[in-house]
Amino acid sequence: MNSEQLAVYFIAGTTNCLKPIEQILQEAIKGGITMFQFREKGANAKTGEEKKALALKLQSICRSADIPFIVNDDIDLAVEIEADGVHIGQEDEAASVVREKIKGGIVGVSVHTMEEFEKAVADGADYVGTGPVYPTATKLDTRPVAGTVLIQQMKNQQPSFPIVGIGGITVQNAAEVMKAGADGVSVITAISMAKSPEAAAARFVETCK
Numbered sequence: 001m002n003s004e005q006l007a008v009y010f011i012a013g014t015t016n017c018l019k020p021i022e023q024i025l026q027e028a029i030k031g032g033i034t035m036f037q038f039r040e041k042g043a044n045a046k047t048g049e050e051k052k053a054l055a056l057k058l059q060s061i062c063r064s065a066d067i068p069f070i071v072n073d074d075i076d077l078a079v080e081i082e083a084d085g086v087h088i089g090q091e092d093e094a095a096s097v098v099r100e101k102i103k104g105g106i107v108g109v110s111v112h113t114m115e116e117f118e119k120a121v122a123d124g125a126d127y128v129g130t131g132p133v134y135p136t137a138t139k140l141d142t143r144p145v146a147g148t149v150l151i152q153q154m155k156n157q158q159p160s161f162p163i164v165g166i167g168g169i170t171v172q173n174a175a176e177v178m179k180a181g182a183d184g185v186s187v188i189t190a191i192s193m194a195k196s197p198e199a200a201a202a203r204f205v206e207t208c209k
C-alpha cells in the first residue's frame with residue numbers, strides 16, 4: 001500500500017445506503033475514490049453466506065477498477081476471499097497477529113491516543129485510522145470527538161507513517177483534516193448518502209488527492 005491510496009477512502013455497508021451498494025460503489029469509483037472498506041455492520045446487516053456473497057461482488061467491482069478492497073473487522077472473511085486487507089479496532093487481535101493471518105495484505109488499525117498509535121506502528125500496521133474527528137451519527141459507540149489534534153501529533157512524531165481521519169468528514173471540512181497532516185479522509189455518509197456519490201467523491205478527490 002502507498003499512502004496516496006488513502007486519499008479518498010470510502011467505507012460502506014448496506015445499512016449506509018439507500019440505493020443498492022453495488023451501484024453506489026460503482027458511482028463512487030467513477031468519482032475517483034482511492035480505497036474501499038466493506039463495513040457490513042449494525043441492525044439488519046447481512047451475515048454469513050449473504051455477507052460473503054456481497055463481499056465477493058464488491059471485491060470484484062474494486063478489482064476491475066484497481067481499488068484496494070478492505071474488509072472491516074471480519075478477519076476470517078478477509079482471509080477466505082483473499083481481500084486486499086483488513087481494518088481492525090482496539091478490541092480486535094493485535095496487528096502483528098492479524099498480519100500473520102492475512103499474509104501480505106494491508107492491515108489498518110483504529111487508534112485514539114498516542115499510546116495506541118505507537119503500539120499499532122510497533123505491531124506492523126500499514127496505516128492508522130483515527131476519529132471521530134467531527135461528530136457523526138453513523139457510529140454510536142465512538143470515542144469522544146477528537147478534532148484534528150491527534151492527527152497533528154502523530155504526523156509530528158512519524159512524518160511518513162500513513163494516517164487517515166474518520167468521523168463526520170464532509171467536502172466542507174476535509175481540507176482541515178488534510179492540513180493537520182492526514183494522508184486522506186475516510187468517509188461513509190458524505191458519499192453513500194449523497195445525491196450523486198460520483199460528484200461527492202470527485203469533490204473529495206479535488207481536496208484530498
Ligand SMILES: Cc1ncc(COP(=O)(O)OP(=O)(O)O)c(N)n1
Binds near residue numbers: 039087089090110
Ligand atoms: C479507516 C478506518 N478508521 C477507523 C475505523 C473504525 O474502526 P473501529 O474502531 O474498529 O470501529 P468499527 O468501524 O469496526 O465500528 C474504520 N472502520 N476505518
Ligand SMILES: Cc1nc(C(=O)O)sc1CCOP(=O)(O)O
Binds near residue numbers: 186
Ligand atoms: C466507522 C467509524 N469509525 C469512527 C471512529 O471514530 O473510529 S467514526 C465512524 C463513522 C464514520 O461515518 P461518517 O463518515 O458517516 O461520519
Ligand SMILES: [Mg+2]
Binds near residue numbers: 073088089
Ligand atoms: Mg472494528
